[in-house]
Amino acid sequence: MQQDAVIIGGGFAGLSAAYILARARRHVTIIDSGTPRNRFAAHSHGVLALDGKSGLEILADARAQLAAYPTVTFLNGEAHAAQGTIDDFHVDVAGHEPITTRRLLLSGGIEDRLPDIPGLTERWGKTVLHCPYCHGYEIGGGPIGVLSTQPMSAHQAAVVADWGDVTLFTNGMPEPDEETLALLERRKVSLQPGTVDVIEAGTCDRLRVRLKNGRTFDVKALFVAADLHRRGTIAESLGCTLTETPAGMIIATDTVKATSVAGVYAAGDNARAFGNITLVSADGVMAGLGMHQSLMFSGHS
Template structure:
């Protein structure tokens, strides 16, 4: 790759980054997409609730998207990891793990988040397969099945309310002493939602498909699906190193134009939106690309 200066560098080449790259490519912008090839849903067998792609494998969607973006010859790709970023007089410089240095007027982070899974044996192997987080993405496929929610407190109550739309065979695993409010416990009882306080020891599964949950008191529970919302952190630490602010939830703080709190830096996809889905990532990426192009155009008419 001879060129090292671009209008825009997109860090993260999954759904949101590719969507932004298409918008910018169609706007005739010189774009570099840097991607390390580790999307957060790489273990998920099928993607859902994305019209025209419902039920498709995530890797197939991204491969097709990249092929379409490659049609725009002003967009280039670099396979690698961005390891350092600095603000310069004319924009930004990005250094990769291989030592390559690229510069751009604007930066878009489409790097997503990293789920911090607890050290429960079997849980990581089931993540995205039978341990899921979003009923809109995966709920239809496990509808009316024997289901558990790993949650506690107010969030556990709200989560149970939502999931009860997809199955009535439901129980809450608080994985320790319940912190549910007494009034919420009464409501759950009325809806036949059991609260189990036993601590989880392991998840028994076959190729990521849950068979049963084993508790530390050696009791067992047959289960078919588990909903769980783990804590997370930004997948890319460069966002904070450049001074971009995060929200209380740990998401990148952006305005209605996908701008971060640092001039010239934008964010899209899971790194800045709560609704984690392929459709939402694509939407925010497409809009971010247009917003960046508008800012570049405005700078030319000063």
């Protein structure tokens, strides 16, 4: 049976879009591998009425609620190819028959790539963090590090300064320009030159940032701007236009999350440079609305 929509990626954006379409009694298949980007974080913050609840728990609740709609199908797996044109797309999923669909939503396949520094990856989502708005309050002030990975890291350090006493580890990146240096001085951010060698356990449950020159700094948390990496090449194979951002390449979309390819939509972290649960969920809602209206006015709704 041809679907009205196939959603590749059952995270916050994908499930939000599915909810809109399900309530419009449209047939939707959600393809998901069960590896959401924020699975490393024990708690989510800044989500209205759900503060402190884990992202995995929120997703599980959403899936259970969506499962009550008879036109929704969940497919565990990973889509590895898609082709076709509007009203006749074909999605290939390993171990399953190809799925035909009228509309396609790309809402998954994003992962964070961290610098290759020992001790960093295993602390990701715990004491190595990306968003002060999500995790800064729980740090409770005190010494905080920011690891420079890109030109915007200096701006990140200036923002994080509202949550503690910040040291920006330049880690071989060029020194900020004069205007940025003046901003960091106003925000009382300390610059620490030198290359970071390893992240290890410090005293009193803190992290120890060890430089290659032997100097060490104990901090309560370390913020890192990771590179966004889109898994797979479905967007490229379909011909979707991409756009470059400070966080990496994302899929270009309009206000209703339509891509440059008719019938293909994109929502979530693969279609925005910076986001959180609330923002990507809102993107999913807009994509759901856009897809539904497109189906309505296509001439054979």
